[in-house]
Amino acid sequence: MANSNSTKAMSVQKMIAENKSKKNVSQSVEKIVPVALFLLAAISVLTTVGIVLTLIFETITFFGSVSIIEYVTSTEWYPFSEANGSYGVWPLVLSTLKIAFIATVLAVPIGLASAIYLSEYASDNVRRVIKPVLEVLAGIPTIVYGFFALTFLTPLLKNFIPELSTFNALSPGLIVGVMIIPMIASLSEDAMSSVPKAIREGALAMGSTRLEVALKIVLPAAMSGIVASIVLAISRAIGETMIVTVAGGSTPNADWSVTDSIQTMTAYIAQVTTGDAGFGTIKYYSIYSVGFTLFLFTLAMNMLAQFISKRFREEY
């Protein structure tokens, strides 16, 4: 009797001791986990820091051998002759802007019209079919778009524009436009759908047609979201690489033609790295200066988009 009592007491004491040690373990886990997770979260910040630092350091090295004034003002970009290469970034920037401009001209009207249709006219069933199709369009890899531009659209356009060269700005520009349509359409539709129903119903009750509601009520009310979506899409067009590398060619021209071969900032980086830029050459460092220029362009656009959607948002 006494014996079994003592074993019971023993086991209870053991249990308490065990529990205590378990508690200690779980307490230290509770302390370690948040720190570990914070370190993981810090990696996203470190990535940004890493991007900015690598770009800045290598760009500074580049400007050690090429004057920054030449880089910004010269209109000739001949990085491949090591002896007397010329490093004026303007042809690359101009080509990038050409692509972005053509893409915007195509994508903004079509994207906005789709957004208006989806948010103001389409029934739920139609929307359920069309939205996934737009998502598929957005999910197609850009190398596929580039291949399509080079082997389908350029030959097609040549039938109408005989002077179009095999590599040009027009065809990749249009395809980049196709690529950013889903972005404009879906972000603008989100902005328009968040305009409250009561405002629409008020306008309809006053005798407006659907079109008048869409253009005069919903569009102005959702304007900040729409403009932000367009700015984001342009930023995407500026940073797009594969379509312009495959179908745009590799001739950095400083003229305004859209039928001749071009070379964008992104395409230049791809071209140099494909040919294995010898580490330490000026050519090698030039991809970082071009990358930094590109980064500044897209960063400015992204900040602008954030500013617009925050500053001019209508609260209901």
Added chain:
Amino acid sequence: MTKFIDKDKVSKNMSSRLTKNSILKGIFFLATLFGLVVLVVLLGRIFTQGYSHLTWDFFNNFASRRPEQAGIKAALIGSIWLMISTIVISFALGVGTAIYLEEYAKKNKLTNLIQVNISNLAGVPSVVFGLLGLTVFVRLLGFGVSILAAAFTMSLLILPVIIVASQEAIRAVPKELREASYGMGATKWQTILRVVLPSAVPGILTGSILALSRAVGETAPLIVIGIPAFITSLPSSVLSNFTALPMQIYNWTGRPQEAFQEIAAAAILVMLVFLIVMNSVAVYIRNKYANRY
């Protein structure tokens, strides 16, 4: 007697406004169809160009300078290696960050900075991530042009998407579940590990698979870190040299011969099937395990 309402005028006016409405509705609808038409033309064109090359040899041959012998074995296997490594890295980083931000972080300037940073990171062009990968992973950390270097680069590229998707999934887990767990004496980490995460997993998976399918098609970072397109061996470890489907497609696209265009189309078909399967899995998970509280 003055007429307050001129019915003729009103109906004339109204009918012109209604015509305008229906005409523009048609235009808006056609614009919406534009995307659909492009998609059909694109897929149809690539299918007719490429399907005749989808033979067993095509899957079982390595790249070759002769188009009739060229295959995608190295690229296909390389893409699968890259995908698996990217999953492991990006999942650990993304979900960990999301848990920290949703469950532990206080609403202060630091958290805000991390959040703003994540949305900014999402807008950085992929070619710039390539430059980061080339500098940090290939050269600085000495991974060389390997699967590991490419997987880290791709992981950082898709990290913002995974973080945001995981955050939304974690946020959607109702408070009551957490409170019940605390009420039973569970600690915070136990609650997260055994209650919050299991109910957030479908949402996290859906977002991650979609992000991963983006990584499968990305070409620019691979080019920039210097992945070779011509390789005749299979990778043996994460530090091996390798090539991937988009890289192979890019290489074939750049060749002038018509035959290479056709096998590029065939490789694109394989890649698109890959993407469609991944997207279907994501949709399946979303529909099957959609949380209903």
